[in-house]
Amino acid sequence: MITETQYAHFPSLTLDVGETLPNVQVAYETYGTLNAARSNAILVLHAFSGDAHAAGIDHEGKPGWWANMIGPGKAFDTQLYFVICANVLGGCRGTTGPSSLNPATDKPYGLSFPGITIGDMVRLQKMLIDKLGIARLLAVTGGSMGGMQALEWAASYPEAVEACIPIASTARHSAQQIAFNETGRQAIMADPDFNRGDYYDKTPPGRGLSVARMIGHITYMSDESMREKFGRRLRERQEFSYDFGADFEVESYLRYRGTQFVGRFDANSYLYITKAMDYFDLSAGYPSLAASLERAQSRFLVVSFTSDWLYPSYQSQEIVNALRSRNHDVAYCELSSNYGHDAFLVDVGEQTGIVTGFLARCAREFRTPAGQVGR
Amino acid sequence: MKVREVLGRSDYALISELIPSGSRVLDLGCGGGGLLAWLKENKQVDARGVELKRELVQQAIARGVTVYQGDLEASLSEYPDQAFDYVTLSQTLQETRQPLMVINEMLRIGSRAIIAFPNFGHWRVRLSHLFSGGAPKTALFPYEWHSSPNMHYLTVLDFEESIRTQGWTVERRLFLSGHISGTILPNLMAEVAVYMFRR
Numbered sequence: 126m127i128t129e130t131q132y133a134h135f136p137s138l139t140l141d142v143g144e145t146l147p148n149v150q151v152a153y154e155t156y157g158t159l160n161a162a163r164s165n166a167i168l169v170l171h172a173f174s175g176d177a178h179a180a181g182i183d184h185e186g187k188p189g190w191w192a193n194m195i196g197p198g199k200a201f202d203t204q205l206y207f208v209i210c211a212n213v214l215g216g217c218r219g220t221t222g223p224s225s226l227n228p229a230t231d232k233p234y235g236l237s238f239p240g241i242t243i244g245d246m247v248r249l250q251k252m253l254i255d256k257l258g259i260a261r262l263l264a265v266t267g268g269s270m271g272g273m274q275a276l277e278w279a280a281s282y283p284e285a286v287e288a289c290i291p292i293a294s295t296a297r298h299s300a301q302q303i304a305f306n307e308t309g310r311q312a313i314m315a316d317p318d319f320n321r322g323d324y325y326d327k328t329p330p331g332r333g334l335s336v337a338r339m340i341g342h343i344t345y346m347s348d349e350s351m352r353e354k355f356g357r358r359l360r361e362r363q364e365f366s367y368d369f370g371a372d373f374e375v376e377s378y379l380r381y382r383g384t385q386f387v388g389r390f391d392a393n394s395y396l397y398i399t400k401a402m403d404y405f406d407l408s409a410g411y412p413s414l415a416a417s418l419e420r421a422q423s424r425f426l427v428v429s430f431t432s433d434w435l436y437p438s439y440q441s442q443e444i445v446n447a448l449r450s451r452n453h454d455v456a457y458c459e460l461s462s463n464y465g466h467d468a469f470l471v472d473v474g475e476q477t478g479i480v481t482g483f484l485a486r487c488a489r490e491f492r493t494p495a496g497q498v499g500r
Numbered sequence: 501m502k503v504r505e506v507l508g509r510s511d512y513a514l515i516s517e518l519i520p521s522g523s524r525v526l527d528l529g530c531g532g533g534g535l536l537a538w539l540k541e542n543k544q545v546d547a548r549g550v551e552l553k554r555e556l557v558q559q560a561i562a563r564g565v566t567v568y569q570g571d572l573e574a575s576l577s578e579y580p581d582q583a584f585d586y587v588t589l590s591q592t593l594q595e596t597r598q599p600l601m602v603i604n605e606m607l608r609i610g611s612r613a614i615i616a617f618p619n620f621g622h623w624r625v626r627l628s629h630l631f632s633g634g635a636p637k638t639a640l641f642p643y644e645w646h647s648s649p650n651m652h653y654l655t656v657l658d659f660e661e662s663i664r665t666q667g668w669t670v671e672r673r674l675f676l677s678g679h680i681s682g683t684i685l686p687n688l689m690a691e692v693a694v695y696m697f698r699r
Contacts, residue, residue, distance in 0.1 A: 424566070442570075445568065446578045449568065449575075449578045449579060450579070450580060451580065452583040454546075454548070454566050455566065455568065456560075456561045456565075456567055457567075457568045457570070458554065458557045458561060458567075458569045459569055460558075461554060475558060478558055478562045479561040481562065482561055482562035482563055482564050483561055483564065485564060486564030489564075
C-alpha cells in the first residue's frame with residue numbers, strides 16, 4: 126500500500142495562549158474507506174517525533190511509524206476501519222510549525238512562533254475531522270504524546286469520541302518527564318548554531334539536536350532491552366580506542382540515531398512540542414483529574430507496559446482510577462514487555478489482541494450522534 | 501444456550517439466573533470474562549470486571565468485556581457508591597485477606613452482592629481431615645497446605661453467623677452439590693454455597 130500525504134488548509138487557529146495563528150496547514154494521511162454511516166473512523170495520534178505517515182509505505186519505500194498496528198488484518202484493520210493520522214501543530218512534517226513561513230514576514234517563524242499546547246493540537250485535529258465530515262470518531266488512539274491527545278479529545282469533545290485508547294501515556298507530565306525534555310532543549314539551545322532559533326538559511330543546530338535525541342532514545346528503552354541489544358559489545362574493534370571514539374555498540378547506535386534525527390526533524394519543533402507536552406495537565410483548572418474527565422462519554426482502553434520507566438504504569442493507573450471513580454467504562458491492562466517506552470511501537474503482539482477485541486466491541490455498540498441518521 | 505454448557509460451572513449458572521436483564525454488574529475476580537461475556541450477550545447487562553492476572557485480563561478485553569487489571573481488595577475503594585445493581589464474587593472470598601471489608605465494599609458500590617464460596621463444612625472435607633489427619637484435600641480443596649491460595653476457610657454455618665452479626669438481608673440462598681442444588685443440611689451437603697444479599 127503506497128500512501129499519499131494530503132494537505133488541508135484553514136484560515137486561522139485560535140490558540141490557548143490567546144493568539145490566533147493565520148493560514149494553518151495540516152498534513153494527513155488516510156487508510157481504508159469511510160463507510161456510508163461514517164461510523165468507522167479512527168484518528169491515530171502520533172508521539173513526539175512522529176508524523177502523518179502512520180501506515181503503509183511512502184514513495185521512498187519508508188514504512189509508516191505504526192505500520193505494524195495499522196493495515197489489513199492488523200489491530201486497526203483498514204478492511205474494517207477508516208484510519209486518519211495528521212502531523213501535529215508545531216511539527217515539521219507538513220503541518221504548520223516554527224519552520225513554516227510566517228505570512229506577515231515571509232520568513233520562517235523560528236522563535237516568533239507562538240507557544241502551543243496539546244489542546245491546540247487537538248483543536249486543529251477537530252477542524253480536520255469536521256472538514257472530513259465525521260461527527261463522531263469510532264476511536265482516538267495513540268501512544269505517549271499521542272495518548273495525551275487522545276485524552277484531551279475525550280475530555281474536550283465528548284460527543285465526538287466513541288472510544289479512547291491512550292497507550293503508555295499520562296494525564297500530566299511528571300517532574301522526571303519535564304526534566305528529560307528540558308535537558309534536550311538545553312542541548313539544542315547551547316549549540317552555537319542555534320542562533321536564537323534563526324538558523325533556517327544557515328547551518329542548523331545539529332549537534333545540540335542530536336544530543337537531545339540521544340537522551341530521548343535512552344529514555345525510550347529499558348536497562349534490560351539495552352543489555353540485550355548492545356551489552357558491552359565493542360563496535361568494529363577488538364580493543365578500546367582511548368580516544369573518545371564510539372568504542373561501544375551503544376555509543377555508535379545513539380550517535381547514529383542522533384545524526385539521523387537531524388536530517389528529518391527541526392530543532393525549533395523539538396522545543397515547541399516538548400514544551401506542549403510539559404504544559405499538559407488534563408486536570409488543570411479542575412479540582413481533580415476525575416473532574417476533568419467528568420464530561421467524557423467515551424469507552425476507554427488504557428494500556429501501559431511493565432518496563433516503561435518514562436511513562437510508568439502508575440500514570441496510566443491514575444487515569445484509570447480517575448475514570449473508575451466516576452464510573453466510566455474503562456478497561457485497563459499492563460502488558461508485559463522488556464522494550465521500555467518503545468514497546469507500544471515495537472512489541473505489538475499482545476497490544477494487537479486487546480485493541481482488536483475492544484474496537485470490535487465499540488464498533489458494535491457505536492452510538493450514533495444526535496442529529497445524524499443512524500445506520 | 502444454557503450458561504452451564506458454555507461456562508461449565510454451576511456457580512456461574514446460578515449467578516446468571518439471579519441477574520435480571522439490563523442490570524449493571526461488576527464481577528470481582530472475573531477471570532477471562534466468561535460470565536460477563538455471557539451476561540452481556542444474553543442479558544444485555546452493563547458488564548465490568550476486576551482481575552489481577554494479566555493473561556486473563558487480556559482474554560477478557562479481547563472478547564469485548566470491560567476489565568480492569570488490579571488487585572481486587574485494593575481496587576474497590578475507587579468505585580463510587582451504588583454504581584452497580586449487582587456485585588459478584590465467585591469462588592474468591594476465601595482467597596481475600598479481608599473478606600468482611602470486601603463484602604461491605606461490595607454492598608457500598610452495589611445494591612446487591614452475590615457471593616459463591618466453597619463450603620469447608622462439606623462432609624467430604626470433614627472426612628478427609630478425620631481419616632487422613634492432614635489438612636483436608638478434596639476436589640474443591642485440592643491444594644497442598646503450602647500452595648493453597650485460600651486464606652480464610654469458611655463454612656455455610658460461619659457465613660450464616662456473619663449474616664446475623666453484620667445485619668445483611670439475604671434474598672436468595674442456593675446450595676450446590678455437583679450440578680444438583682438442594683437445601684437439606686446445607687452445611688454438610690453443599691459443596692458450594694451461593695448467597696444473594698443486601699444491606
